[in-house]
Amino acid sequence: MRFGSLFTGVGGFDLAFERAGMECAFQIEIDPHCQVVLEKHWTDIHRYSDIVQVTRLEPVDVLVGGFPCQDLSVAGQRKGLDGSRSGLFYEFMRLVAEGQPRWVVVENVPGLLSSAGGRDMGAVLGTLAKLGYGYAYRVLDAQYFGVPQRRRRVFIVGHSRGRCPSEVLFEPDSVCGGAAPKREAREGVAGTLAASSGRSRGANSGDGMTLMASTLTASASHQGTRGAVSDNLVVAWAATGAGYWRDGIGPLAASTAAGPNQVVSVALRGRDGGATAELGGSQAHALRSSQGGGDKAHILLSSGVRRLTPKECERLQGFPDDWTAGHADSHRYRMLGNAVAVPVTEWIARRIVASDAEAPCRQ
16 A cells, blocks of 8 residues: 655654555655655655645555644634644645545644534534545544553544445444553542642641642742652642743752652743643653743653653654754754654554455445
């Protein structure tokens, strides 16, 4: 099987589909830094720059791509498919209409489901249906595919010639699926927050476990407030006040992790609006694509907090080490934050190959 890659980025789809035994026919990517990465790993692939200018592509069996998510993300202005970036979805569908591949795979953020009150998701599915494709969609989380990152993404699979796309995204023999691991239940009531100080009132449950997060204000008298660490639970802090989280180090530096080099995520947002530390046990939160250092995934050490290195971010996305080497760290963080998690798309690719080899399903 041959596939074409749209909005290729650094080649997450491409690497995964080649691992599943498919052959890449062409790539479309406008970002010059991503183009350099692609040229390093795919030297003999026909590559296009601007999808708006592309016409008459060679026939392929599968057309894949994650169209830009900036206008769909809950962190953005949510212009939806009317936005100039996420609106490139319609260029994706133009190429689908021209090439009529058997399979179509679309990826985006979960914000697509709620954008414009759900109408944008309806437009995506309706467009596929008008082009003659049956479809199925599912939200998949990368943490269940072998990488330590909580990254939920919507995947839509379409087929035009008799296959059931649900065979790819859903396991017919499963019952309730694999539930996320839960902490051991314990008795105890979380304390309340004092409105004036942000400290806990009776927050201990009797076994030394603090059941609530501490709230820090800009007042220096509260900067000594600590959360608690017990078993694998790391309590998060909310911090307000410009400048307190300088250099990415806050009160977490004074706490003790459940174990050395425990992978967590610390997302620091906006010095003028405060910062939030979000800790995820053994799973990092989803990598972000912005270039600033404040909201990059971090790792909690026994001595403090440091930013994850680009190589560690490559591993969180399932890429080989140094896949994006040769660029400034800021560009590597951005490119990896925009990429798809390779193990997730490889799982989809292998199921497409298996489904394509079988007899058409009954409608």
